[in-house]
Amino acid sequence: MKDIDAIEVVADQTAGSRPDEGFLRVRRLVVRNRYPDGSTSAHYECDMVSRKHVDAVAVLLYEITEAGEVRVALKAGVRPPVYFRRDKQFFQPDDRIYRLLPETVAGMLEPEDTGPEGIERRAAAECFEEAGVRVAPADVEPLGGPLFASPGITDEKVFFRSVRARLDDRVEPQGDGSVMEEAGGVIVLSMEDAIARCRDGRIPDAKTEIALLRLRDRLRAEA
Numbered sequence: 459m460k461d462i463d464a465i466e467v468v469a470d471q472t473a474g475s476r477p478d479e480g481f482l483r484v485r486r487l488v489v490r491n492r493y494p495d496g497s498t499s500a501h502y503e504c505d506m507v508s509r510k511h512v513d514a515v516a517v518l519l520y521e522i523t524e525a526g527e528v529r530v531a532l533k534a535g536v537r538p539p540v541y542f543r544r545d546k547q548f549f550q551p552d553d554r555i556y557r558l559l560p561e562t563v564a565g566m567l568e569p570e571d572t573g574p575e576g577i578e579r580r581a582a583a584e585c586f587e588e589a590g591v592r593v594a595p596a597d598v599e600p601l602g603g604p605l606f607a608s609p610g611i612t613d614e615k616v617f618f619r620s621v622r623a624r625l626d627d628r629v630e631p632q633g634d635g636s637v638m639e640e641a642g643g644v645i646v647l648s649m650e651d652a653i654a655r656c657r658d659g660r661i662p663d664a665k666t667e668i669a670l671l672r673l674r675d676r677l678r679a680e681a
Contacts, residue, residue: 488502518601588633591624591628620669
């Protein structure tokens with residue numbers, strides 16, 4: 459596990475940037491509601507955040523040991539948006555410094571991920587890229603329906619998948635070549651420990667808690 463000491467702002471390009479350029483795109487609209495009787499509401503402002511590749515897959519890697527324990531592999535990585543919370547003031551205190559954030563393996567859907575098995579192909583690719591675990595797309599399992607990540611802000615939809623694999627056979631993850639993936643590493647925990655860490659805030663990531671609870675529910679139903 460490669461930790462970081464801090465994230466430093468080298469330049470703030472906000473003032474000189476257009477809202478429709480960069481990795482995240484902001485649309486600032488004035489909209490109105492139209493009702494079934496033909497009437498309309500007052501105009502109101504609506505900001506929306508999106509990106510070129512809108513949707514993503516979150517895939518939970520797990521194994522069941524000979525003793526019957528369920529273990530999961532999570533990816534700890536750098537997340538500047540939550541790290542820089544420290545520079546803001548809140549109505550409720552948040553003194554935590556978020557250097558590395560544990561999450562399920564995840565990745566954006568790319569243009570080649572179309573078709574009925576596109577999500578499974580992307581999930582398998584991300585398992586190797588982020589966790590160093592080789593799996594076949596055919597081994598990727600559905601894990602409930604997709605969810606909107608934050609529907610009041612962004613149009614991103616997250617598709618949930620799981621895959622059973624031998625976690626101790628993993629190799630060093632290669633990442634995607636970005637600086638953001640230089641730090642961090644893979645964390646292997648029991649499923650119950652991972653859920654407990656979500657509940658007490660040590661793993662403060664919604665999609666990870668959702669994936670863990672869905673997997674636990676499914677395994678209990680199959681037992």
